Amino acid sequence: MHDDINPEECWGLDTLAIRTGHHRTAEQEHGEPIFPTSSFVYGSAAEAARKFGGQEPGNVYSRFTNPSVQTFERRLAALEGGERCVATSSGMSAILSTALALLQAGDEIVASRSLFGSTVSLFDKYLGKFGITTRYVELSDLAAWEAAITPATKLLFAETPSNPLSEVGDIPALAEIAHRHGAWLAIDNCFLTPALQTPIALGADLVIHSATKYLDGQGRAIGGAVVGPDKLLEEVFGVVRTCGPCMSPFNAWIFTKGLETLGLRMKAHCANALQLAEWLEAHPAVERVHYSGLASHPQRELAARQQKAFGAVLGVEVKGGREGAWSVIDATRMLSITGNLGDVKTTITHPGTTTHGRLSDDQKAAAGIREGLIRIAVGLEDIADIQADLARGLDALV
Ligand SMILES: *Cc1c(COP(=O)(O)O)cnc(C)c1O
Numbered sequence: 001m002h003d004d005i006n007p008e009e010c011w012g013l014d015t016l017a018i019r020t021g022h023h024r025t026a027e028q029e030h031g032e033p034i035f036p037t038s039s040f041v042y043g044s045a046a047e048a049a050r051k052f053g054g055q056e057p058g059n060v061y062s063r064f065t066n067p068s069v070q071t072f073e074r075r076l077a078a079l080e081g082g083e084r085c086v087a088t089s090s091g092m093s094a095i096l097s098t099a100l101a102l103l104q105a106g107d108e109i110v111a112s113r114s115l116f117g118s119t120v121s122l123f124d125k126y127l128g129k130f131g132i133t134t135r136y137v138e139l140s141d142l143a144a145w146e147a148a149i150t151p152a153t154k155l156l157f158a159e160t161p162s163n164p165l166s167e168v169g170d171i172p173a174l175a176e177i178a179h180r181h182g183a184w185l186a187i188d189n190c191f192l193t194p195a196l197q198t199p200i201a202l203g204a205d206l207v208i209h210s211a212t213k214y215l216d217g218q219g220r221a222i223g224g225a226v227v228g229p230d231k232l233l234e235e236v237f238g239v240v241r242t243c244g245p246c247m248s249p250f251n252a253w254i255f256t257k258g259l260e261t262l263g264l265r266m267k268a269h270c271a272n273a274l275q276l277a278e279w280l281e282a283h284p285a286v287e288r289v290h291y292s293g294l295a296s297h298p299q300r301e302l303a304a305r306q307q308k309a310f311g312a313v314l315g316v317e318v319k320g321g322r323e324g325a326w327s328v329i330d331a332t333r334m335l336s337i338t339g340n341l342g343d344v345k346t347t348i349t350h351p352g353t354t355t356h357g358r359l360s361d362d363q364k365a366a367a368g369i370r371e372g373l374i375r376i377a378v379g380l381e382d383i384a385d386i387q388a389d390l391a392r393g394l395d396a397l398v
Helices: 013-019 045-053 067-080 091-102 117-130 142-148 171-180 230-243 249-260 262-281 300-306 321-330 361-367 383-397
Strands: 084-088 108-112 133-137 153-159 184-188 206-210 224-228 286-290 313-318 347-349 373-377
Touching: 013 067, 013 249, 013 262, 067 084, 067 224, 067 249, 084 091, 084 230, 091 117, 091 153, 091 184, 091 206, 091 224, 091 230, 108 117, 117 133, 117 153, 133 142, 142 171, 153 171, 171 184, 224 230, 249 262, 262 286, 262 313, 262 383, 313 321, 321 373, 321 383
Parallel strands: 108 133, 108 153, 153 184, 184 206
Antiparallel strands: 084 224, 206 224, 286 313, 313 373, 347 373
16 A cells, blocks of 8 residues: 555645545555455465454455545545545445444434435434434524434534534534433545545544445445444454445545546535535525525525535425426526436426425425425536526526
């Protein structure tokens, strides 16, 4: 294993993103290689025995370790400021592997209500089958988090800022509550990435990623990761190694390439998003814009304290309820109508009938998912073109 730089030294984020963890071979290649192999060979029976027995470091089988995957893991761990990273086949398998590693029957999770839909299904439908209970609270209501904790609570789990309403959870305060009750705090850092927020530095124990989103940034591969202290990550590694939700070498290579431009892309995403949010807020067909970077956002100060910038996902409430929202979406010609996000291509969706469509009317009302709400994940096209694509439908609503 060869690093261009020692990640323990003090390097900037972009330098770490470009130069950490390169496994350089004898060919002295400049670009990071892909190792598409299921297994590895040895010079002797004795060497094989030492590597299988763990007395000598080295690869055995790509479900356990693979050099391309390790490059991605070392790079993401350095960016998040964590001791270790374990890569997984998807964001969901990162969450599943964390739960399998840290929890057992009878344990409880306290989680924010505004989680990614599949995370809620995983907690309720699948972990629930094995006697793990989850309670949901308002992300920003610290007293509610505290009140939901019992002696059986082992894990606090949140996404911040939330999707699609951009609510902000106070990470240092949540970490303090978790630790006072002997629980761990895990933050799903998908929406901001380590370029904009490093939860471990703010007190969280674990960071979860869907690499599928901004880490790749171009919507080309599914993957995930968990970052945190060696002690916990050794348990997560055990689950991935044994149960098999490992990342493929090819996907790891794509994500490694993605990380190299992460800082640059996130700056550009945020600049486009802020400009679009301000323009939308001033448009007469728009009732409200939810974006933590706007002066009108009630938690802007908290967001500015724990984030370097505000991300690129906006909630926009337009006039005319569902009909109005659908007409704005259908009037676009360039934007992608899809539930995905974290892509150079701007995406647009109606949460009430797609990402949050399974919620009952009462649940939608409690979650603030109104009929006129549109979610826009702002990409990197020219901002004038994104605005023009939205203006067509919005102007018709006035
Ligand atoms: C997409 C997403 C996930 C799940 O990741 P997959 O890679 O799709 O499995 C988890 N959390 C958040 C916030 C997401 O946006």
